[in-house]
Amino acid sequence: MTASLARYESFLLKNVSTISTLESSLRTLTWLLPGRFKDAELASEALSASLNMMSMYHDTLLARIVQSDPKYRPLIPFSLHTRFTKAWADKDSRYKWAARLLETIRFTELLIEMGMRRKVSAKNRYRGIIILEVIKAILRFMLLRITRRTTISPPIPERDIDPTTLPPSTESSPTLAPSSPPSSLPATPEHLKNNRVPLPQHSPSVVPPPPRSDVSIQEYLLPKALTTTSVKPPLSLVRSFSSPQDWISEVIYILRPLVYATMLFSDRRSNRPLIAVLALEFISRSLRRNAPPSASLERSEHARRDRDLLWYLLRGTIWQSYTRPKIASLAENFSTTPILGLFGTLIQDWIPLIDEYHYYTAP
Structure with a gap:
């Protein structure tokens, strides 16, 4: 088993670019499968969950390889999100395994719901969701x-x-004993090589071209300059909570999906679950602290949460009475257009899935 795993890891290192492209192509395919044949949504979600789990394993393996090579220097610095989450995963093993388990559930929750819908009653399905x-x-x-x-x-x-930029690999693998170091350094990427085209000859009488304005120079240099977040320790990229209000806001935000699922279990026909979870959203938003301009990672997380409010257009009575009729009418109009007809058919195949499954639009 260990030898087979080592061979697979060695194959991954030699073909990581091709595998990444294949993952992206198959993930696009999962959006086109629903409605093509019986239980197509189940096959689509099984493929999507498998790809997500495989990608998480590949990311873990590549991070392990990079961490084991002290000479590795990325051409592009790691994002703030990667720096922060990686620092916590390295610092505390409880964080690492809790985060991985949380992502595993997020990758497979819709597939689990589809299985429960086919095997158990609606009441037991919502119990499983809770x-x-x-x-x-x-x-x-x-x-x-x-x-x-x-x-x-x-x-x-x-x-x-x-x-x-990954170090070359021959037969070595992170699960086996390290092999001898490579005899030569990795090749320089093409975009960093000097094209060695000689400059054209200019006679002294030729007037040199006018220099670029200072504005152009500043626009070129500013994106490449280090910011305060670039030199901050990774654990300091998000400020720790300093008041009970911060804790209450985050606790309310975490409890939203559980409150929504619990209320749907007892009352799926009225708009009370939707009103309750919307109230929790706005209470949490009003209590959370305002991140300063230097807290880029925290501000991006708050912006993502604000964008997620658009998902409420696909939930509960808002979906049934407002959004669904408009989308269905739009898809029907598209069906008469030669090119947009394919897009309209795709929308019509996805509408029943939003009606039937909780985790397609769950908070």
Whole structure:
């Protein structure tokens, strides 16, 4: 088993760019499968969950390779999100495993719901959803207790590694004993090589071109200058909570999905679950602290949460009475247009899935 795993890891290192492209192509395919054949949505979600789990394993493996090579220097610095989540994963093993388990549940929760819909009653299906939400809330509270900071989503590092900059691998693998170091340094990427084109000859009588304005120079240099977040320690990229109000805001935000699922279990026809979870959203938003301009990672997390409010257009009575009729009418109009007809058909295939499954639009 270990030898097979080592061979797979060696194959991954040699073909990491091709595998990344294949993952992206298959992930695009999952959006086109629903409606093509019976249980197509189940096949689509099974493929999507498998790809997400495989990508998480590949990211872990590539991060391990980079960390084991002291000479590795990325051409592009890691993002603030990667620096922060990686620092916490390296500092505390509880954070690492809680974050991975939380992402595993997030990758597979819709697939689990599809399986329950085919095997158990609607009441038991919602009981299973509530159990999943309880586990997710416990894991998020663990992350909150460890970091004492705003929970960042996703809580694991994202793939910020350029495959062309990875050290070359022959037969070695992270699961085997390290082999001898390579005899030559990695090749210089093409975009960093000097093209060695000679400059044209200018006679002294030729007037040199006018220099560029200072504005152009500043626009070129400012994006390349170091900012305060670039030199901050990774654990300081998000400020720790300093008041009870910060804690209350984050606790309310974490409890929203559980409250919504619990209220849907007892009352799926009225608009009370939607009103209650919307009230929790705005209470949490009004209580959270205002991040300063230097707190880029915290501000981006708050912006993501604000954008997620648009998902309420696809939930509950808002979806049934307002959004669904408009989208259905738009898809029907598209169906008569030669090119847009494919897009309209795709929308019509997805509308029943939003009606039937909680986790397609769940908070």
